[in-house]
Amino acid sequence: MRLGRTLVQTIEPKNVQAILAHKFKDFELGSRNDALRPLLGEGIFASDxxxxxxxxxxxxxxxxxxxxSDIAVYEKHVSQLIKSIPADGSTVDLxxxxxxxxxxxxxxFLFGQSVDTLGSGSDSASQSASKAFAQDFQTSLAGVLVRARLGPLKIFYRDRVFTKATEGSRKYVTRIVEEALTNRALQESAQAEKPIDHSYVFLYELIKQTQDKRMLTxxxxxxxxxxxxxxxxxLSILFLTMAKREDIWSKLRDEVLKLEGRRPSFEDLKSMTYLTWVLNETLRLYPIVPLNVRVANKNTTLPTGGGSCGTLPIFIPKGQEVMYSSYSMHRLPEFFGEDASEYRPERWEGLKPGxxxxxxxxxxxxxxxxxxxxxxxGYTIVRILQEFERLESRDLEPFKEHLTLTLASKNGTKVALIPAQTRSSAGAL
Ligand code: HEM
Known part of the structure; x- marks a missing residue:
């Protein structure tokens, strides 16, 4: 039961496959769309x-x-992050x-201008507008989460701070969209002072296809x-795990050192086996979207869970919510081995869990x-491992999950990083 609603729950891969693929058309996101609408309108994440x-x-x-695969997009911000890590081994919350x-x-990547929250803190008007946006977006997100949790009771949720932050977030993005549309119009009539560099700006690609302001926002x-x-x-959970598992940090660092200080290319990242295993293993034990819900939009069935034996197909009536937990499913020994609850990247050698x-x-x-x-x-991990030779945990507590719309660490990622003797040739920081 979830606030007066009955839920069908499953961790059967066959059922998850039916919900997401075979019977995709029989299911919708349901009340999530309504909960997210004030901030997200009718965008991809909040529509059916x-x-x-x-x-x-x-x-x-x-x-x-x-x-x-344009690595330059990531490098700029990763190098800002590295600069923010104390070089004297004092504690930092990664x-x-x-x-x-x-x-x-x-x-x-999306707007063509970063809110630059890691930046050096110039206090120009546009900088403070960007920082206000980052804050508004955070506040609005927290509000839509409350709405999502309240389900049908969300009509009673009234919060001026949320409303103001949501309006602020939408206004900021609409202004960026308007600027881009104006620039494009000027470009087309060849009046722009200089050509805009829009090689990797998502928004500039989108406006080639639509100029609908609301849709773009x-x-x-x-x-x-x-x-x-x-x-x-x-990243937070992965570094927290490595801070308590020196063996994993060392193996990963051995792989990274083979680059001999060179910045990793997209192809380098793809070919790094241990890095891939570590990412897979972190997402297995700590899937960032650990629970998800769909609602049947017609009477339908799922392949297993029905009958007295629990293995026959099960009837799902129209309107029924079905919750599936990747968190629990990713820990099933029949697919991941008897040691499924342990963090062991090597299990990914030859593993194909479907x-x-x-x-x-x-x-x-x-x-x-x-x-x-x-x-x-991957890029962030490699660059940090190139710059630092040791990672120490500064948190005595065991890992505790913090679940909002997504999963993070309740106590942050408190660690110390000890700089490498010879820092990477990449890092003229
Ligand atoms: C480790 C990082 C990420 C994880 C674990 C993750 C996981 C997921 C999951 C589980 C969904 C399905 C949600 C649902 O249908 O209920 C999803 C959807 C989506 N993700 Fe990601 N995601 C990640 C990063 C990203 C990034 C970096 C972007 C964009 C730059 C992104 C964009 C999207 C979008 C637009 C959807 C909606 C797709 C649709 O409904 O058609 N995700 N993601």
């Missing part, structure tokens, strides 16, 4: 059916490989820095929401930013 299909078709081409880095890089906010906390959560492993979901709504996330996370 034809509206969602239109968004997906619009956005998909912008996540093609040559956009994502989680805080990762959350700032991912909003900085996502806003640069919605989509940018949706991708920002989907892309920011997720990658930061992954639908038992869905950190990015699957089927038509699979995470559109998967490659972006893995490239940004």
């Amino acid at each position: 059916g034809a509206v969602w299909e239109q968004s997906r078709a619009l956005l998909r081409p912008n996540f093609v490989r040559n956009q994502i 989680q805080d820095l990762f959350f700032r880095m991912t909003i900085d890089s996502a806003t640069e 919605d989509q940018l906010l949706n991708i920002l929401l989907a892309g920011r906390d997720t990658t930061a959560g992954l 639908w038992a492993y869905v950190p990015f979901n699957g089927g038509p709504r699979i995470c559109i930013g998967q490659q972006f996330a893995l490239t940004e996370a």
Whole structure:
């Protein structure tokens, strides 16, 4: 039961595959859309059916490989992050820095201008508007989460701070959209003073396809929401784990040192086996979207869980909410071995868990930013390992989860990093 509603729960890979792929059309996001609407409008993350299909078709081409593999986008913000880490071995909360880095890089990638929360703190008007946006976005996110948790009771949720922050977030993004549209119009009439460099700006790619201001604002906010906390959560938990597991840090560092100080290319990252295993293993034990819900939009069935034996198909009536937990499914010994609850990257050698492993979901709504996330996370990890030779935990507590829309660490990632004797040739910081 969830606030008076009955839930069907499953951790059966076959059922998850049916919900996300085979019977995709029988399920919708349900009340999530309503909860997120004040901030996200009708964007990709908060819509179903034809509206969602239109968004997906619009956005998909912008996540093609040559956009994502431009390492320069990540380097700028990773080097800011590295600069923010004390070089004298004093304690730092990496989680805080990762959350700032991912909003900085996502806003640069999406809008063509970063909110630069890790920056040196210039107090120009545009800088303070950007920082106010970062704060508003955070506050608005917390509010839509409350709405999502309240379900049908969200009509009683009234919070002026939330309303103001939501309006502030939307206004900021709309202004950026308007500027881009004006620039484009000027370009077309050849009046712009100088050509705009829009090689990797998501917004400039989108306005080639639509000039609908509201649609553009919605989509940018949706991708920002989907892309920011997720990658930061992954990095935070991964470094927290490594701080307590010197063996993993050392193996990963051995792999990174083979680059001989060179900045990793997209191809380097793809070919680093241990790095891939560490990312997989972190997302297995700590999937950043650990729970998800869909609602049946017609009477339907799922392949297993029914009958007195619990193995026959099960009837799901129209309107029924079905929750699936990747967190629990990713820990099933039948798919991951008897030691499934242990963090052991080596298990990924030859492992093909299919639908038992869905950190990015699957089927038509699979995470559109998967490659972006893995490239940004991999690049950040490699660059930190190039710059620092030791990672020490400064947190005696065992790991505790913090769940908002996504998973992070309740106590942050309190660590100390000891600089390498010879820092990478990459890092003229
Ligand atoms: C480690 C990082 C990430 C993880 C674990 C992750 C996971 C997920 C999951 C599980 C979903 C499905 C949600 C649902 O259908 O209910 C999703 C959807 C989505 N993700 Fe990611 N994500 C990550 C990073 C990113 C990044 C960096 C971006 C964009 C730059 C992004 C953009 C999206 C979008 C737009 C959707 C909605 C797709 C649709 O509904 O068609 N994600 N992600």
